[in-house]
Amino acid sequence: MTTGTLEKTFEFNLQGVELGAVTSIDVPAQSLTARLVPGDPIRLEVRVEMAPEVAAEARADALAALLYRQLLLTFGHSIDHASSPRAVQRGVTVPAATRSPSVIASSATVKVTAAIVATATVVLAPATIGAVARDVALRIVAAQPPTSAQLYTAIDMYVAGLETNNRVVRFLIFYSAVGLASLFRSHKAGQADVDALLISANPSVATSPSPRGHGSETLYTKLRNDFVHSEERGCNPALAIIELERHIGSFQADVATVFRSL
Numbered sequence: 001m002t003t004g005t006l007e008k009t010f011e012f013n014l015q016g017v018e019l020g021a022v023t024s025i026d027v028p029a030q031s032l033t034a035r036l037v038p039g040d041p042i043r044l045e046v047r048v049e050m051a052p053e054v055a056a057e058a059r060a061d062a063l064a065a066l067l068y069r070q071l072l073l074t075f076g077h078s079i080d081h082a083s084s085p086r087a088v089q090r091g092v093t094v095p096a097a098t099r100s101p102s103v104i105a106s107s108a109t110v111k112v113t114a115a116i117v118a119t120a121t122v123v124l125a126p127a128t129i130g131a132v133a134r135d136v137a138l139r140i141v142a143a144q145p146p147t148s149a150q151l152y153t154a155i156d157m158y159v160a161g162l163e164t165n166n167r168v169v170r171f172l173i174f175y176s177a178v179g180l181a182s183l184f185r186s187h188k189a190g191q192a193d194v195d196a197l198l199i200s201a202n203p204s205v206a207t208s209p210s211p212r213g214h215g216s217e218t219l220y221t222k223l224r225n226d227f228v229h230s231e232e233r234g235c236n237p238a239l240a241i242i243e244l245e246r247h248i249g250s251f252q253a254d255v256a257t258v259f260r261s262l
Helices: 053-078 126-139 146-162 167-186 191-201 219-228 237-261
Strands: 003-015 017-019 023-027 032-037 042-052 081-094 122-124 207-209 216-218
Touching: 003 053, 023 053, 023 126, 032 053, 042 053, 053 081, 053 122, 053 126, 053 146, 053 237, 081 146, 122 126, 146 167, 146 237, 167 191, 167 219, 167 237, 191 216, 191 219, 191 237, 207 219, 216 219, 219 237
Parallel strands: 017 122
Antiparallel strands: 003 042, 003 081, 023 032, 032 042, 207 216
């Protein structure tokens, strides 16, 4: 088994936000260091020293995935569109023999134009990015609690929502993600429980009486049901789509707040 130093570079996109400075990540327990470099795309340069090649590769990949997820959780309210990390360069140096870094074959990087919301780019303060980096350095060496499987699946759904350009699909994925988060938090995932989480994130979210006569429902639940149950509610599906698209920005902001609080 080859033991050496792995250097691997990833690229990913976070449309709508911009890193304010280069940020370093240091994980001594894994002999790992990394640099997060601003740009479009963003670059993550990872170095794992004197480790078996397979283990070093796994550590680099895990760091890229975790950092990407934490950035989306922290700044999801400002992200128009995201694309997950992909490896663009990889090299291994072994004692007494050095191999030149090999470039992984890939297509040219294409700038993605967000189809969700056309907003001004938010520049993220170095101190804020640094806090995320420190959090990732701690999380990368901690095992994922098996009791949190529902939460991590909900987070995966939240990430998938940010990666789609279709506004209606994003809305529906987010709604399901909040339902699963509610199941993790209170062991209940009914519409009232989803609404409770959304109201905890934004107490001013609009509510209206439920057509079924069972209390009230948030604007987001109403919009979701008007689309999914348009025939039962006597709604126009085309109009329901327009309303989902019109409110995806505020819904995304509130969902991001929900996930930051879990």
